Amino acid sequence: MDTPFKVMFRQPKFKSEDEVIHINNFVTDEKSLYAMPDADIPTVIENIRLTLEFLSEDNQARLYMDGLDTLPTTLLGENIDDEAYILPTHENLVILYDNVTDKNKYLETHSEGYYPFIPGYYRIRVLQNGVNYYARLKVKPKQVTEEQWVAMREEIEETLHGLAQDLIHRNATIAQNENLPIPVNLLRKLYIIKNDYYKWISALKAINENPRMKIKKEYSLIPKGKAATVDANSIRYKARHPESANYTYSPNNIRSYDLLENQWMKKILSFILKEVNELLDYMNTYKDKVKREISVERHFHSENHSQVRLKQKVIDEIKEYETFVKRVRGYCLPVLKSEWMENINDEEPMYIPHALQLDQRYKRLHKLYRLLKNEEMSISLASQYDYYWKRTDLLYEIWGFLQLVKALQHESVGFKVTKGWIFNVNPGNQALQVPFLEPGTTIEFVKDDVKINLVYDETLPFKKEATTFEKPLFSTNNHNRPDARMDFYKDEDYLGSVIVDFKYRPVWHIWNNSKLEGYKQNHTMRQLISYGSNLTSPFTYNKKYPGLWRRLKTVHEVWAMYPSHPANWNTKSPFDSYQIRLMEVTPQQSQENLYTSLASAIKGVVNSEI
Structure with a gap:
């Protein structure tokens, strides 16, 4: 469709000038976006230099795209929902990705936003004159990482079906x-x-x-004088059988149960016994x-x-x-x-x-x-999951959230689900639909006297008056929508939280120790630090230490969960200084480190000394 702006990507081709990839497939209805066939979606290649040009005569137009939050904050604006955007570039190029060598990757002056886009689909949204325009970009794999991308969807579907079967088990047990x-x-x-x-x-x-029955006449020969009843059939019989002069063909009313409905009962009971x-x-x-x-x-x-x-x-x-x-x-x-x-x-x-x-x-x-x-029980997924399959970042997000659900129940961690999300569904006898993982979805886990509320993608308020005991956190900064959090309770007291964000990108685009100075930090680093410093609650140890919540630490840890990637390197952990835990969690790989880290984090929260 014709648009009042232009969006172009550029990538070098072998021994030739950059190829310009024009984004022309904009729609104004997001649902139409996800119905778009692959053939109509422009493509770029992963791990090759990628630049973006956004042209518009409206200087207030905004371009949003998955992954922009890794760019230096000097290049970005940020809306009220904590989404990063860029303004029109006026024929300048924004570098989204470039190869980083061992020589320059640690340099403080190396401030461009190098974001190796992992294979999958990325949503582009342009807001101009109050109208949202949507388009998609597909990143084709250069390495075998697409297998993990496919594996995530398959594992999510298997996990959701497994949870549905667990629900049936809970109701049948x-x-x-x-x-x-x-x-x-x-x-x-x-x-x-x-x-x-x-x-x-x-x-x-x-x-x-x-049982249901009907009255049925049954005739028999009775000695003459002893017959109780004589009817027309008795008289006809006597006329036809003179040799039975000393007997009367007398009717007798009896109960008959041989009805069709009782035949069904016999069939049904036989079937139940077989089962x-x-x-x-x-x-x-x-x-x-x-x-x-x-x-x-x-x-x-x-x-x-x-x-x-x-x-x-x-x-x-x-x-x-x-x-x-x-x-x-x-x-x-x-x-x-x-x-x-x-x-x-x-x-x-x-x-x-x-x-x-x-x-x-x-x-x-x-x-x-x-x-x-009926031999089959239908287990289906809510239709909204179709959107997740086409958004790589959201695919990893929901996959990561399900890893937390499984990890909390792992034998080394030992919590049990009590309620929330699919676990609140009352399955029908023939069909069960796995509900969509809506923002704010809460799953309650319990072990002994400790309760954990695992909350998905909930926007936190900015005022303490808007908090409740079950929703205890508020933010004193604009970073107020973590992907997931775990709220801890014990003895009717709120102990604090662990914040989790899912980052489908290499670790050096999440945390870089050479960029700790405030002006060098990228959006992601500032976001993680803000979660640890600017989320608080008036309910923190309010039973044990009433009124002292301003002096107490509410967020015990912040997790950045990311998958393995060829561009990853061993970076110094920011945990000691910032209580930020970098967690590599990858499809098709062992999750033992996740279980160990989660058990350690829970122990730290529950046993923390105030």
Whole structure:
């Protein structure tokens, strides 16, 4: 579309002048942006010199782009939402990336914003005359880093589906151990059977005590004079059978249970028993497997060894599942073998009678049957996740947040989720949608008497009056929207927080010790330092030390989480001076350092001396 401005990137081509990449694919609707086919998206190559030119007659026009916050602050403006932007360049070039040699990368005068864009999609937004124009730029890989980019999306989808399955497990579980690896299809059946368990069992009992029936006439020969009833059929029989003159063909009213709805009940109970027996077979098989594993472990470890105790705990939980499933079988089997049920036809019922829907008892059992009969439970992701897949920085952000969710639950850290986000969802019997990770989403974790609220992308207020005990932080600086934070509570007191920002860039564009002087610091360094110095709370140790919050440190640590990259080098940690922890966390690599660091940070907050 025609625009009142121009945006151009330049990259050198081999032995030729720079190639100009014009950005012409602007739209004014952001949703249309993400529907744009790859063929319409301009591309540049990673790790090759990249410059930007932004031309506009409106000197107040602003260009926003992922990664601009790594440029020196002298080149940038910053809006109220802490977003970095550049003004029109008037035919000057802004260097976004250039190769940095060993000779110049440590020089203080080396102030250009060298940002090696990692493969993926980057959003460009131009604000002019109150109108937002959106476009996208694709960075093609020069190295094998695209595999990690693809791996992040796959891991996010697998993790979200895993969390959904965990949720089903939580709702289906009878015991407390959540590590029992029952397949999701069996868990789903357990959940369905357990959900509304007392209602359908009550319906089954009511049917057994008073099943639907009809009155049916049944004729027999009764000695003459003893017949209680004579009707037209009796008279016709006597006329046709004179040899039975001493007997009367007399009708007798009897109850008949061979109705279509009861045929359905027989079919449903047989099906439930089949499902229950399959569950029991699986549990028995798995229990035997664990017993064999325990037997092997006992050759090398004592009874008190963690592996032996863990496996024994699994067996104990299986036994609790078995108790529940056997109780279900104990209700169904006697009804199926009852006298009234034995006279019901075994043929497959041909259609569903109205009585199966009108009688609430039968309707409830039929609903249970239909839910169990449906073999699949649909797990889907909210549609907003489609945007994340096309924003590399956001892709790493949500991936990193999920690493924190998993790390807090890792055995070396030991916290359990109690509520929040997907863990608040009440799964349906046939479908579950993973909710979008909205800004401000809070997940609560608990271990003993310590509670951690893990909060995603929440904008913090600038006034202490706007804080609450559950949302305790406010900012005295314009940096007020960390990607994630962990708020710590113990004994009904707020202990402080750990702030986390996800930076999908090399470490030397996050922290450079040669640029500690204020005017040399880039936007990211100032942001991290500000989080540690300018976030505070009137609730900090308010129970233990009321009124002293201004003297107490609220943010114990600030984390910059980033992936490995060929351009990374070992930099001196700023932790001792600034309590800023540089955390390399990368897809397809071990996260043991994350678990160790998180356990250390938690210990530091909980055991901090005031």
